[in-house]
Amino acid sequence: MLVGIPLEQSKSTIKPKECAVEMSDYLVEVAQKRCKKSFARVFNYFAPRLRSYALKQMGNEALAMELVQDTMSNVWQKAHLFNAEKGSPSTWIFTIARNIRFDMLRKLQNRKEDVCSDDLWPVLCEQTADLNEAPLDEQVTLEQIGYLFESLPVKQKAVIEAIYIDGKSQQEVADELDIPLGTVKSRTRLALQRLKGMLQSND
Amino acid sequence: MIRFHPSAQQLVSFVDGNLSPAVSLMVSAHCDMCSTCQRFVEQETERLAGSLLQDNGFKQVDLKADYSAMIAQITQAPSSVEADTGLNQKEISRKPSSKTEVSKAAIHSIELDGRNFVLPRTLQRYIEKTGGWSSLVGKLWQAPVDLGSQGVANFIYMAKGGSVPEHTHRGTEYTLVINGEFSDGINNYDSGDFIFMDGQNTHTPRSDNAQGCLVFTIVDQPLHFTSGIARLLNPFSHLFFR
Numbered sequence: 001m002l003v004g005i006p007l008e009q010s011k012s013t014i015k016p017k018e019c020a021v022e023m024s025d026y027l028v029e030v031a032q033k034r035c036k037k038s039f040a041r042v043f044n045y046f047a048p049r050l051r052s053y054a055l056k057q058m059g060n061e062a063l064a065m066e067l068v069q070d071t072m073s074n075v076w077q078k079a080h081l082f083n084a085e086k087g088s089p090s091t092w093i094f095t096i097a098r099n100i101r102f103d104m105l106r107k108l109q110n111r112k113e114d115v116c117s118d119d120l121w122p123v124l125c126e127q128t129a130d131l132n133e134a135p136l137d138e139q140v141t142l143e144q145i146g147y148l149f150e151s152l153p154v155k156q157k158a159v160i161e162a163i164y165i166d167g168k169s170q171q172e173v174a175d176e177l178d179i180p181l182g183t184v185k186s187r188t189r190l191a192l193q194r195l196k197g198m199l200q201s202n203d
Numbered sequence: 204m205i206r207f208h209p210s211a212q213q214l215v216s217f218v219d220g221n222l223s224p225a226v227s228l229m230v231s232a233h234c235d236m237c238s239t240c241q242r243f244v245e246q247e248t249e250r251l252a253g254s255l256l257q258d259n260g261f262k263q264v265d266l267k268a269d270y271s272a273m274i275a276q277i278t279q280a281p282s283s284v285e286a287d288t289g290l291n292q293k294e295i296s297r298k299p300s301s302k303t304e305v306s307k308a309a310i311h312s313i314e315l316d317g318r319n320f321v322l323p324r325t326l327q328r329y330i331e332k333t334g335g336w337s338s339l340v341g342k343l344w345q346a347p348v349d350l351g352s353q354g355v356a357n358f359i360y361m362a363k364g365g366s367v368p369e370h371t372h373r374g375t376e377y378t379l380v381i382n383g384e385f386s387d388g389i390n391n392y393d394s395g396d397f398i399f400m401d402g403q404n405t406h407t408p409r410s411d412n413a414q415g416c417l418v419f420t421i422v423d424q425p426l427h428f429t430s431g432i433a434r435l436l437n438p439f440s441h442l443f444f445r
């Protein structure tokens with residue numbers, strides 16, 4: 001058995017488990033109280049690590065800093081989507097960074113409009129960040145879905161109604177509601193995810 | 204039962220975000236259907252995230268000035284919850300709906316000839332981008348899926364007795380069985396199976412299942428196949444590769 005581990009070393013190595021608990025608590029503070037101090041703690045811990053990861057992956061300082069900034073912005077804005085029961089803060093933040101990097105690479109290669117990271121890893125989807133474990137073949141009646149539909153947020157409902165009931169195109173809906181096409185798309189997606197989430201929890 | 208999975212290497216690259224978008228899509232869709240690979244992916248995600256933490260290669264020095272400005276900038280933004288609610292009530296002036304017949308089909312599945320095929324989660328996002336079905340030779344149907352510059356993927360439906368004439372591959376073809384069974388003279392495949400074929404393989408896909416078989420296919424080098432010469436060399440490539 002080894003004794004006398006140098007003090008310095010044991011100090012600098014934060015045990016992953018303790019760290020996870022600590023960082024989890026900070027994230028909850030950020031989510032619930034918009035606490036900047038807690039965010040700074042999370043930031044100071046993860047930002048340099050993310051930067052080092054990004055540098056290794058992308059080999060470019062500017063891109064690496066962009067990745068750090070985008071990742072940490074998401075952490076700040078979407079801390080409420082973090083769920084400690086589903087994984088550690090580091091796993092959550094890693095998946096955010098991975099997704100952003102994936103999309104950055106696509107952009108660098110001038111690929112528009114194709115597979116984006118959200119499609120593959122819905123880490124940051126509002127409402128149902130846990131679509132992953134979806135069992136697929138649920139039986140739902142039209143009444144049930146009509147009922148669930150009623151519980152959608154009004155804005156999402158309007159978009160879904162126009163597209164799936166009135167059969168309008170997304171562009172038509174955008175024109176009609178006088179909102180950007182991207183907003184129509186994201187609302188549609190959110191609504192469908194939400195419906196799906198509700199369908200699953202309804203089983 | 205699923206017998207054909209992505210390789211461990213493919214799954215690891217997928218988690219790390221290093222597979223091409225098109226192949227990532229296939230792997231992701233497979234994981235929607237395969238709990239074994241899903242678990243592997245979860246574990247691998249944790250492992251990679253852990254290595255992010257253990258990496259001590261970063262320099263603590265550059266923590267100072269740049270970062271505090273960045274923190275200040277980031278924390279000026281509202282949370283996405285605040286940003287997404289309470290704004291612009293006027294947009295919501297539409298009448299409340301009385302009859303709400305959102306069909307399940309519009310959300311989860313694609314339809315062919317009166318049958319609905321529920322898609323794995325990943326592919327549901329592409330329902331909007333799926334074109335109409337067109338008939339190919341021998342009881343085969345095809346619906347293209349626009350993946351932007353990634354090329355065109357296809358849903359292919361083989362009705363009972365439908366088959367694709369023998370062909371080889373000039374790149375890597377990925378196929379995911381969505382629903383049903385088919386055989387290609389080498390193996391039998393069932394729902395959820397993840398198959399990849401390259402230039403080494405010659406096969407003759409055929410479905411003798413009463414329910415037919417729906418698959419989703421993609422090639423990772425679409426450019427290779429759009430050239431006229433490749434089409435001449437492989438007269439059937441357009442069936443699967445477009």
Ligand SMILES: [Zn+2]
Pocket residue numbers: 205207208209233237238239240241
């Ligand atoms: Zn699998």
